[in-house]
Amino acid sequence: MASQSGNLWVLLGLGLAGIFVLTRKLKEHKEDLGAFIQKLHLLPPPQPAPPKAPHPLTALTFAFSDLFDIHGHVSTFGHPDWATSHQPASSTSPAISALVQAGATALGTTLVDPFAYGITGQNKHYGTPTNPAVPSRLPGGSSSGAAVAVAANFVHFSLGIDTTGGVRLPAAFCAILGFRPSYAAVSHVGIIPVSTSLDTVGWFAKDPNILRRVGHILLQAPLAIQCGPRQIIIADDCFQHQIVPLDRSSQVLIKATEKLFGRQVLKHINLEDYISSKVPSLETCSSQKTNGEVKTSSLKLLANIMQFIQRHEFGLKHAEWMDIVKPDLHPAVTAQLHGKLEISDAEIENSKSVRSEMRAAINSLLKDERILVIPTVADPPPKLGGKEILSQDYQSHMFSALSIASISGCCQVTIPLGFYDKYPVSVSLLARHGGDRFLLDTLQTMYTTLQEQADIASKSKPSSNVVSKEQSAEIAKEKGNQAYKDKQWQKAIGFYTEAIKLCGDNATYYNNRAQAYLELGSYLQAEADSTKAINIDKKNVKAYFRRGTAREMLGYYKDAFDDFTYALVLEPTNKRAATAAERLRKLFQ
Structure with missing residues (x-):
């Protein structure tokens, strides 16, 4: 033996x-x-x-x-x-x-x-x-x-x-x-x-x-006294893009935090706004148009930078394998690698600047034992053989949240919170670069309470799901209205988007988001949302006016004139529509 x-x-x-x-x-x-x-x-x-x-x-x-x-x-x-x-x-x-x-x-x-x-x-x-x-x-x-x-x-x-x-x-x-x-x-x-x-x-x-x-x-972390988080920061805007209702995701985390540490440690943040203000190098990327967008969100830009870095560095290491790689990868990935391998010095330097600024921004946000809470992913797992993974929207949603830790270099833990509509739900906790042991200790402290709260949420009011969705949509709309009044256009769009996901047949939600897009100069999005509002409600005067405004800015003067004219048919006393129609009439004379 x-x-x-x-x-x-x-x-x-x-x-x-x-x-x-x-x-x-x-x-x-x-x-x-x-x-x-x-x-x-x-x-x-x-x-x-x-x-x-x-x-x-x-x-x-x-x-x-x-x-x-x-x-x-x-x-x-x-x-x-x-x-x-x-x-x-x-x-x-x-x-x-x-x-x-x-x-x-x-x-x-x-x-x-x-x-x-x-x-x-x-x-x-x-x-x-x-x-x-x-x-x-x-x-x-x-x-x-x-x-x-x-x-x-x-x-x-x-x-x-x-x-x-x-x-x-x-x-x-x-x-x-x-x-x-x-x-x-x-x-x-x-x-x-x-x-x-x-x-x-x-x-x-x-x-x-x-x-x-x-x-x-x-x-190889040295032994240290375990300490709890001094602050837990909820990225509200990131959770607005989830299909999962808030009471099954961020609210589970909030309730667990209140039970363990008290309400005073909680803080709410619009992460998109924070990143935009702290990572100015992203502005260099904002001129890159995606599907006609004039302005892209900071997290989508981060995702673009992340994919650019991966593609560039993969090519540097495995250039001889590129011809083999492309045919064998998933089409969504192959599309990334079909991009040019000759990268300009300016693109490389800009990606380095974004990473440096992002590292500093996240480390500053999470200094002194602070934790950031985001959804791990926005959507449920794709079906076997499904095509949703091929869509640009799906890829964008997926990589947006994932790019935060990848670009900043901070640590992140994914935590399961049970199931919603038969699909897994999870949230993620992030700590500053080097805060790995602190993050693992925090997970250890919170895990049992998180699972208890997730279990309570899964059993609460299962029969009132439709009503709660409508109520949640209205709450999101009101938050969007307040953000709009505060001139926080991107934040308002996020809230209106949440309302649309919860209740997609409400013309007001599309109409309000169209107005926020107009303020940002995203005219194609404004036109599309106005059209959706009109399809739902053929007599929506504001939707015709906003679509006319978007079309005028895009140079579609005849279509814009028709929209303003129809708005006047529906509401003859509308002075703004009358002024706009008269302004365009002069172009045809």
């Missing part, structure tokens, strides 16, 4: 221990839900003799995305051609080594999107892992297999790579915890890079205590 076990140990330079490596391809997708690429057992060192304490991760098992180096093993990087054209690794990733030395046992490598470049979890070469939380929906990527392995209870925790959301997004879709550490807080050595200035080694778990224990090993 002793000689047999001696043959199984292979020294990998871990000092105190050896590691037994056994690999085998999995033949059946069903037995592991498609999460694993290979079985690869990495055994921890023997336990120290008493009275010394056992290893901190003893009895825990884990898996990791198939892009970490393991001595003698060839990673797939999500693509079979990569595996067949690269040599086995000569050493093991420090992150993996640290976990094994700490007593954890690795059970295998897990699937990623091809070249870890994607957010869907789909891989045409190895299949799409089944989402245990919602089997008919995508698991999210790029670290899809690592998330599924935890969600299905195959392992206690797992490691993945989070570049633009590769850990946070599948955590949200699979209803588990996901942690993206501060940039460079965990060593990047021994991983295949996707985007060197955005990549982080993140991890998944179901138990916040396990998430925290793993963090202490990977972060």
